Amino acid sequence: MNDEKKKPIGVFDSGIGGLTVVRELIRRLPGEDIVYFGDTARLPYGTKSPETVMRFSRQNLSFLKDKNVKLIVVACNTASSVALPALEEEEDIPVIGVLLPGARAAAAATKNKRVGVIGTTATIRSNAYEQALKEIEPAIETWSLPCPLFVPLAEEGWLDNEIAYLTAKSYLEPLAGFGADTLVLGCTHYPLLKGVIGRVVGDGTVLVDSAQETAIEVEGMLDQRSLRSDGGTAGTIQVYVSDVPYLIKEVGERFLGRPIEKIERVEFK
Amino acid sequence: MNDEKKKPIGVFDSGIGGLTVVRELIRRLPGEDIVYFGDTARLPYGTKSPETVMRFSRQNLSFLKDKNVKLIVVACNTASSVALPALEEEEDIPVIGVLLPGARAAAAATKNKRVGVIGTTATIRSNAYEQALKEIEPAIETWSLPCPLFVPLAEEGWLDNEIAYLTAKSYLEPLAGFGADTLVLGCTHYPLLKGVIGRVVGDGTVLVDSAQETAIEVEGMLDQRSLRSDGGTAGTIQVYVSDVPYLIKEVGERFLGRPIEKIERVEFK
Numbered sequence: 001m002n003d004e005k006k007k008p009i010g011v012f013d014s015g016i017g018g019l020t021v022v023r024e025l026i027r028r029l030p031g032e033d034i035v036y037f038g039d040t041a042r043l044p045y046g047t048k049s050p051e052t053v054m055r056f057s058r059q060n061l062s063f064l065k066d067k068n069v070k071l072i073v074v075a076c077n078t079a080s081s082v083a084l085p086a087l088e089e090e091e092d093i094p095v096i097g098v099l100l101p102g103a104r105a106a107a108a109a110t111k112n113k114r115v116g117v118i119g120t121t122a123t124i125r126s127n128a129y130e131q132a133l134k135e136i137e138p139a140i141e142t143w144s145l146p147c148p149l150f151v152p153l154a155e156e157g158w159l160d161n162e163i164a165y166l167t168a169k170s171y172l173e174p175l176a177g178f179g180a181d182t183l184v185l186g187c188t189h190y191p192l193l194k195g196v197i198g199r200v201v202g203d204g205t206v207l208v209d210s211a212q213e214t215a216i217e218v219e220g221m222l223d224q225r226s227l228r229s230d231g232g233t234a235g236t237i238q239v240y241v242s243d244v245p246y247l248i249k250e251v252g253e254r255f256l257g258r259p260i261e262k263i264e265r266v267e268f269k
Numbered sequence: 270m271n272d273e274k275k276k277p278i279g280v281f282d283s284g285i286g287g288l289t290v291v292r293e294l295i296r297r298l299p300g301e302d303i304v305y306f307g308d309t310a311r312l313p314y315g316t317k318s319p320e321t322v323m324r325f326s327r328q329n330l331s332f333l334k335d336k337n338v339k340l341i342v343v344a345c346n347t348a349s350s351v352a353l354p355a356l357e358e359e360e361d362i363p364v365i366g367v368l369l370p371g372a373r374a375a376a377a378a379t380k381n382k383r384v385g386v387i388g389t390t391a392t393i394r395s396n397a398y399e400q401a402l403k404e405i406e407p408a409i410e411t412w413s414l415p416c417p418l419f420v421p422l423a424e425e426g427w428l429d430n431e432i433a434y435l436t437a438k439s440y441l442e443p444l445a446g447f448g449a450d451t452l453v454l455g456c457t458h459y460p461l462l463k464g465v466i467g468r469v470v471g472d473g474t475v476l477v478d479s480a481q482e483t484a485i486e487v488e489g490m491l492d493q494r495s496l497r498s499d500g501g502t503a504g505t506i507q508v509y510v511s512d513v514p515y516l517i518k519e520v521g522e523r524f525l526g527r528p529i530e531k532i533e534r535v536e537f538k
Contacts, residue, residue, distance in 0.1 A: 041321050042311045047424075052310050052512040055536075121515060149432075152421045155316075163418075163439065166432050243321040246390060267324075 005229050008033035008238075009218065010064030010072040012057075014045040016248065017188030018075030019255035021098065022237065024215035025073070026258075029222070033235045035067045037266075038252075041242035044151060045078040046120020046187065053122060057083040059268050061091070063240070070227050073218060074098065077186045077210070078120050081128035094221055101217045102184050102210030103132035107140060109206045110182040116175045116205075117144040119186030120151070129186055143178040147171045147190075154189040155251070160196055168196045175201055182206045239263045274498050277302035277507075278487065279333030279341040281326075283314040285517065286457030287344030288524035290367065291506065293484035294342070295527075298491070302504045304336045306535075307521075310511035313420060314347040315389020315456065322391060326352040328537050330360070332509070339496050342487060343367065346455045346479070347389050350397035363490055370486045371453055371479030372401035376409060378475045379451040385444045385474075386413040388455030389420070398455055412447040416440045416459070423458040424520070429465055437465045444470055451475045508532045 009032050011022055016038045025034060037060055039045075045053045057079045064072055071094045074080045074087070080097030088095050106115050117129040124146040133140045149167050158164050175183065183205050185191055191209045198207060222228040229235065237260070241248065244265050252260050278301050280291055285307045294303060306329055308314075314322045326348045333341055340363045343349045343356070349366030357364050375384050386398040393415040402409045418436050427433050444452065452474050454460050460478045467476060491497040498504065506529070510517065513534050521529050 041317060047514055048310060048512050049514050052514075125515060148425055149418075149421055149427075152418055156417055158418075161439075163432060163435050166435065170430075170432065243317050245316055245318050245321075246394060 004070055005227055006231070007068055007070035008035045010035050010037070010067060010069030011075050012037040012039070012060040012064060012072070013076040013188060014039050014078065015043040016040065016241070016252045016255055019252055020188055020191065021073060021075035021211045021214055023255070023257045024211045025218060026235070026237070028215040028219050029228070029235075031229045031231050031233065031235050033229070034237045035064060035069055036237065036239045037063055038239070038241045040245060040248065044120070045076060046122045046151070047148070048122060050082045050122065050126070053079055053082045054086065057087060061087060061095070063266065063268070065093070069093070071096065071218065071221065073214065075188065075214070077188065078122045081119070081123040081126040094225070096214065096217055096221060098188070098210040098214045099128055100132055101213035102186065102208055103129055103136060105210070105213040106182050106184045106208045107133055107136040109208060110140065112179065112181045113137065113140045114178060114180045115140055115142050116178065116180040116183040117142055117186050118147045118171070118183065118190065121146040121148060123186050129184060143175060143180060145171060150193055151187065151189045154192040159192055164193060164196045165199065168193065168200045172197065172200045180205060182208060184208045184210075186210070240266050242266060242268065273339055274496055275500070276337055276339035277304045279304050279306070279336060279338030280344050281306040281308070281329040281333060281341070281348075282345040282457060283308050283347065284312040285309065285510070285521045285524055288521055289457055289460065290342060290344035290480045290483055292524070292526045293480045294487060295504070295506070297484040297488050298497070298504075300498045300500050300502065300504050302498070303506045304333060304338055305506065305508045306332055307508070307510040309514060309517065313389070314345060315391045315420070316417070317391060319351045319391065319395065322348055322351045323355065326356060330356060330364070332535065332537070334362070338362070340365065340487065340490065342483065344457065344483070346457065347391045350388070350392040350395040363494070365483065365486055365490060367457075367479040367483045368397055369401055370482035371455065371477055372398055372405060374479070374482040375451050375453045375477045376402055376405040378477060379409065381448065381450045382406065382409045383447060383449045384409055384411050385447065385449040385452040386411055386455050387416045387440070387452065387459065390415040390417060392455050398453060412444060412449055414440060414443075419462055420456065420458045423461040428461055433462060433465045434468065437462065437469045441466065441469045449474060451477060453477045455479070509535050511535060511537065
């Protein structure tokens, strides 16, 4: 096993929602070490300007590179939408976002070529999902909307009550008029609200969650570059954050689906 | 008119909600120049740890001191609750928060000595309002609750719809059992939701908004220290922020109640 293969995979997100991507990575690639960085001191990214999201993303990437990672996953839809093209060009190691895998899965799922996309204000305003979908399949028509209340609802744990339902209804009722058969959940927090979103859009609409698709893409890229760890033992997970707010461990473990031994705080200069 | 009097008043907040405090300052002290800093790149503070709120507050304060201000207003309830006592000790210029003026107004308003306090998670967990109320009047009993959905509701402009009403009801129904006759709106955004909050708690409950009380306290402190500007012309307002997100000018003008000529972005090293 050469040294390159032994290196960890780096993952960053604006917070700890990106641990859902780590969960899928572990399922698919159990032998890989993972270094995660959650920018909890400066979250959310989804309400901020492209320039600021770009600046934060560069700092996060530089932190992960110092950890000697072999590949970086941008597990944040906003950073993937706003910053990824520039980051890919600047970097000499592979950088994968959650956006393209999600767009590919949606393009494969839609039968009537009508796709809805929901995400943060920054993600939707970037038009990145729409552009990616059009590039994959020019015949696809899109309808998109920012749903700013979904993140705080998910964090409050109001996943399936009357308020969550009315909020989803308020945002998503126009989707029926558009006639989409596929809806991209373009934010790591939104899958927690799958229940109420599904009730509003109905059984006929496929809900696309990017985490799983991203793990498949990471696996493919590691194999293609002969970077896959061939050690037989289970990989380790190191979790770094820029702030340790109340209940972070509990919420993080809910996203990751397993215990987190240690959460380390780091501070950028 | 001496040089000290001519200096501006510095005001900072995690975002632009603190412009409601600036609005009250202008009403009461129309001749004062004001330098405002909104930390829009790192907002919100209310979900973050005391250590991080302290670190951000020190940086904001240092930025305002570089602008040669004569007094600093911490127009953020979270920073006032978590960081103010330490900041006051460290600084050689007067620092005033929104917390004490709000607590004094609540203590003066309550007849049955039962006061409710709502705010961000960080504000409520700090117990700062409770301690301040007890110090003013030991007989006061408090009931307090974080209401994390109120800030995103106010920013979404959902101020008086069914979702806002149900959210307020879900948070505030227990207040009736406690029997408070006074409720402190311990976050700059909450006064925007006064309508639905009032419908839930009923006419018998006084809602305390700190912005006005803080302006009175600033006036008193300026007079006490002979720092009040005695120029006859209207003061200027300079607005600095750490990020310029979508619609910031429109939202800022709604909070300030008048046009903002220019919003300047600054970046901390």
